[in-house]
Amino acid sequence: xxxxxxxxxxxxxxxxxxxxxxxxxxxxxxxxxxxxxxxxxxxxxxxxxxxxxxxxxxxxxxxxxxxxxxxxxxxxxxxxxxxxxxxxxxxxxxxxxxxxxxxxxxxxxxxxxxxxxxxxxxxxxxxxxxxxxxxxxxxxxxxxxxxxxxxxxxxxxxxxxxxxxxxxxxxxxxxxxxxxxxxxxxxxxxxxxxx
Numbered sequence: 001x002x003x004x005x006x007x008x009x010x011x012x013x014x015x016x017x018x019x020x021x022x023x024x025x026x027x028x029x030x031x032x033x034x035x036x037x038x039x040x041x042x043x044x045x046x047x048x049x050x051x052x053x054x055x056x057x058x059x060x061x062x063x064x065x066x067x068x069x070x071x072x073x074x075x076x077x078x079x080x081x082x083x084x085x086x087x088x089x090x091x092x093x094x095x096x097x098x099x100x101x102x103x104x105x106x107x108x109x110x111x112x113x114x115x116x117x118x119x120x121x122x123x124x125x126x127x128x129x130x131x132x133x134x135x136x137x138x139x140x141x142x143x144x145x146x147x148x149x150x151x152x153x154x155x156x157x158x159x160x161x162x163x164x165x166x167x168x169x170x171x172x173x174x175x176x177x178x179x180x181x182x183x184x185x186x187x188x189x190x191x192x193x194x195x
Contacts, residue, residue: 004081006098008033009106012073013052018066027062029069031055031077031098055079057100064117065103074109078102 010033018027035048055077057065069075079100086093105112 005078006081007076007078008053008098009076010034010053010074012069012071012075015071016066016069018062024059025062025066027057027066029055029065031075051096053077054095054097055100055103056097057103061100061103065100067117068105069103074106076102076104076106 008031010031013030013032016027016029018025031053032050033053034050036045037048038044039046077098077100079098079102082097082099084093084095084097086095
C-alpha cells in the first residue's frame, strides 16, 4: 500500500461536525497547523505560514472525536493524506484532507483525561464483560472456569481529595456509579469504546 501517512500538530480550527451516514458515523473538522521557528536576527520566535487540513474521522474514532474535541484545542492527528484537485461551478478547487487513524490532545500544551467509552456494536443482551470471556452469574462476575472473578479496584482518589483510611474496615472502594463523572457535568456524548 502506497499511502502517504502524515502526523500533524495544530489547533482545531472549526467546530467538529458529526454526521450519521449509511457507511457509519463520521466527524469532520479543520485543523490549523502553524510552524514556528527562531529568528536569530530578531532574537524571537516567528510564526510560519498556516496550513489548513480537513480531518475526517470515521466510525468509533468519529464518535470519540466529536465527544472529545472543541474549537481551539491543541491536537495531534495521524492519518492518510489525500489531495483533491477538482472543478466545481467553473472554479478550480484544491483540498487537502487527512483520513484520520488516530487523534489525541497535545499534552505538551495542556492536560487531558481519558475515558473508555461504550462499544458501538454491542447487542442489548451482551454485557461488556461477556465480550472479554466473563459471564454474569447469580453471584456477580464469573470467570470462564466458573470461579468468582474479583472486581477491579477503584483507582480514583476520594471525592474530597483527602485520603480515606488506607487499610482496615474504614477503607472502602467506590462503586462504578460513584467513580463516574456527574451526568450534568458532561455536555458531550459518551465516547465509544475501541474494540
